[in-house]
Structures are given as C-alpha cells and as structure tokens.
Amino acid sequence: MFHCKKATYFVHKRKTSLRRAIQPAKTPAAMSIIFKIMTPSDWQGFKSAGIYGGSAVDLADGFIHFSTREQLLDTLNKHYEGQTPLYVVEVDPAKLDASALKWEPARDSLFPHLYADLGMVAVVRSTRIQALPNGSFSAASLDAV
Numbered sequence: 408m409f410h411c412k413k414a415t416y417f418v419h420k421r422k423t424s425l426r427r428a429i430q431p432a433k434t435p436a437a438m439s440i441i442f443k444i445m446t447p448s449d450w451q452g453f454k455s456a457g458i459y460g461g462s463a464v465d466l467a468d469g470f471i472h473f474s475t476r477e478q479l480l481d482t483l484n485k486h487y488e489g490q491t492p493l494y495v496v497e498v499d500p501a502k503l504d505a506s507a508l509k510w511e512p513a514r515d516s517l518f519p520h521l522y523a524d525l526g527m528v529a530v531v532r533s534t535r536i537q538a539l540p541n542g543s544f545s546a547a548s549l550d551a552v
Contacts, residue, residue: 440531441473441519442552443496444487450494450533459525470509473498473519479552480544481514489542494533495552502529 445453445462453459461471464486474482479495487493500508500519507523534552538544 439499440497441475441500442479443471443473443498443525444479444483445494445496445533446490447492447494450496453496453525453527457527461525470520470522471525473521475519476552478514478516478518480546480549483544483548485514487538487544489538491538491542492535493538494535495549496533497531497552498525498529499531500529502526 443459445459449459449462459471460466465471472482483493503521503525504523507521509520509522510517511520512518536544536548536552539548
C-alpha cells in the first residue's frame with residue numbers, strides 16, 4: 408500500500424471541505440430566491456397536492472435539485488434541452504426547513520438541494536417558459552423570471 412503524507416493531507420482536506428459544503432444551509436443574504444424547473448405535469452401535480460416530492464431524477468438522487476439565478480440557464484440547457492414548455496418555480500429558501508436545505512458541490516459550483524418535500528407555502532411564483540426553436544434556452548427565455 409502506498410502512503411504519502413501529502414496525499415493523506417489532500418484527502419483529509421477534501422473531505423473536510425466537502426463536509427463543510429454539505430452542512431445545513433445558512434442562506435446568504437443575497438440568496439433570496441432559488442429555482443426549481445418542472446415539467447407541466449409535475450407543476451400541475453404540485454399545485455393539486457400542495458406538496459412536491461421531486462421529479463424522477465430527484466427521487467433517484469434522494470433530494471430535490473434547485474438552481475440559483477446564476478445557475479438556471481446552464482441547468483436548463485444541460486438537463487432540459489428540447490423540453491418545452493417548462494415551469495420555473497421560484498422558491499423562498501427562508502420558508503424551507505433550514506436543516507433540510509444543503510448547498511453541495513456540482514459542476515464547479517454549490518447547488519441548493521432539499522432533503523425534504525417542497526411545500527407550496529415556499530413558492531413565490533411560477534413562470535411558464537419556452538425553449539427556442541432549436542430546443543435550447545437563452546437569457547431571453549428567462550426574461551419573465
């Protein structure tokens with residue numbers, strides 16, 4: 408077995424950094440809204456039930472994926488290209504269980520993940536958006552958000 412103090416330090420430092428990253432969220436003052444992208448059927452089901460357990464991907468991952476405003480366009484183009492229409496649901500993180508909202512590393516950034524169901528009480532508003540004819544999304548797609 409190969410052992411190196413520098414490698415051990417790096418692994419320890421990385422685990423410590425990740426451990427800090429997944430602590431319960433202390434919502435930054437500038438982080439007033441987070442966003443959940445939903446299909447029309449997910450949005451209709453959420454409106455009817457008043458509670459949302461997540462999409463198939465969310466259920467498989469064990470948490471509900473959210474994006475910040477800065478992450479939203481990349482998330483749309485990476486995971487929802489060609490799907491239209493979609494709903495961008497604006498959520499007030501202050502109305503979520505703080506111990507269930509965690510900021511975790513993904514795609515070289517920290518993303519908000521909710522380890523609980525999402526209640527309608529936390530929703531600020533929803534906006535229906537359309538992809539461009541080529542299936543992608545642009546900043547103009549998010550003008551109303």
